[in-house]
Amino acid sequence: MAKKAVRKTSGKKKKASKAKPNVVMRIRRWVTRGLLAIATFVVALIALYSVVNPPVTHTIWTEWRRLGKVERDWVPIEQISPIMARSVVAAEDANFCRHWGFDVEAIRDAIEGGGARGASTITQQVVKNVFLWQGRSWVRKALETSMTPVVEIFWSKQRILEIYLNVAETGNGVFGVEAAAQRNFNVPASKLSSVQAARIAAILPSPRNRSVTDPSVRTRRRAAAILDGAATIRADGRADCFED
Numbered sequence: 557m558a559k560k561a562v563r564k565t566s567g568k569k570k571k572a573s574k575a576k577p578n579v580v581m582r583i584r585r586w587v588t589r590g591l592l593a594i595a596t597f598v599v600a601l602i603a604l605y606s607v608v609n610p611p612v613t614h615t616i617w618t619e620w621r622r623l624g625k626v627e628r629d630w631v632p633i634e635q636i637s638p639i640m641a642r643s644v645v646a647a648e649d650a651n652f653c654r655h656w657g658f659d660v661e662a663i664r665d666a667i668e669g670g671g672a673r674g675a676s677t678i679t680q681q682v683v684k685n686v687f688l689w690q691g692r693s694w695v696r697k698a699l700e701t702s703m704t705p706v707v708e709i710f711w712s713k714q715r716i717l718e719i720y721l722n723v724a725e726t727g728n729g730v731f732g733v734e735a736a737a738q739r740n741f742n743v744p745a746s747k748l749s750s751v752q753a754a755r756i757a758a759i760l761p762s763p764r765n766r767s768v769t770d771p772s773v774r775t776r777r778r779a780a781a782i783l784d785g786a787a788t789i790r791a792d793g794r795a796d797c798f799e800d
Contacts, residue, residue, distance in 0.1 A: 598687070599706060605686065605719070606710045613723055614689045616731055623728075627735040633718035633798070637748040639786060640733050641717060642795050643757040644724075646785030647778075649678040653713060653797035657704040678720050680704050685723045713797040721745075725763045726756060740768040754779040754786070 609630055620626045633641065645652045651659050655677060662675040676684075683703045688696050707716065726736035734745040736756050741748065748756070752768075758779040759766035766775050789795045 598703065601687070602703070602706050603710050606712075606715060610686050610719065610723065613685050615685060615725060616723070618690075619725075619729055619731075626729045626731060627727075627739060628722075628731040629734040629738065630722050630732065631734045631745055633714060633721065636718075636721055636733060636745045637753060638799060639750045640737075640745055640748050640753040640756065641721065641798060642786040642790055643750075643753040643782050644721060644733075644760070645678065645717070645795065645798070646789055647757040647760060647782045648681070650785060650789055650794060652678050652717070653794050657708040677704075679707055679716050682716055682720050682723070683707055686719065717798045724760060726759070727768070728764045730763070736768065750783060750786070751779070754782040757782050 616626055616628065649659065651661070657677060657679045659675060659677050662677075665675070680700055683700050684690070684696070687703060688699055711719075722732040722734070724733075725731055726733060727739065730736055730739055733748075733756060737743055737745045737748050737752070740756070741752050743752075755768045755771060755775070758771070758775050759768055766772070771779065790799075
């Protein structure tokens with residue numbers, strides 16, 4: 557009897573030990589399937605937005621909840637003054653046409669500067685604005701880093717810049733350069749002058765704390781530098797990827 561009891565106990569242990577690996581394998585299988593499904597959905601969404609305009613972003617929705625309304629008028633890049641596009645590139649990502657989502661030189665400079673200056677490209681900012689959320693976290697940065705090359709594969713440089721010009725925050729509750737042009741200068745984005753475009757680009761790092769119509773000395777200096785930068789990237793070919 558004792559031997560039979562020992563055999564039964566050992567048999568149960570063997571079954572239990574076999575069951576544990578099966579459960580682990582099932583969990584791994586479901587996790588893998590879940591991750592693949594999420595990745596497939598994200599890639600499909602990126603591909604869709606190459607031809608369809610993003611209806612809303614997390615930041616726009618958050619600001620709408622906070623303020624009760626937002627100003628945003630989507631316009632195609634053909635209806636945006638070329639100097640506005642060049643000014644944004646000069647201000648935010650001068651090597652936009654020469655990289656595939658990451659500016660290695662800017663990253664190196666940021667590291668050497670102790671992280672005091674940013675190194676995010678326009679593509680990275682578009683990924684953050686359209687698909688993710690604001691704020692700093694390793695999770696968001698990891699997602700941004702993984703999605704940026706996919707966006708560069710599916711979207712043209714002109715499309716990336718077009719979306720950026722329409723979703724970037726350009727004031728308190730204001731999104732896109734068309735809404736900024738209308739609010740600050742009472743003109744459409746297609747009619748912006750070089751100075752007006754440079755001033756809008758100059759407030760992009762901190763649109764809620766800087767004024768387009770009453771710029772500080774620092775903002776005026778930055779706008780002047782952006783004007784020079786816009787002329788430079790046009791002359792040396794760094795605007796060719798988004799200009800016809």
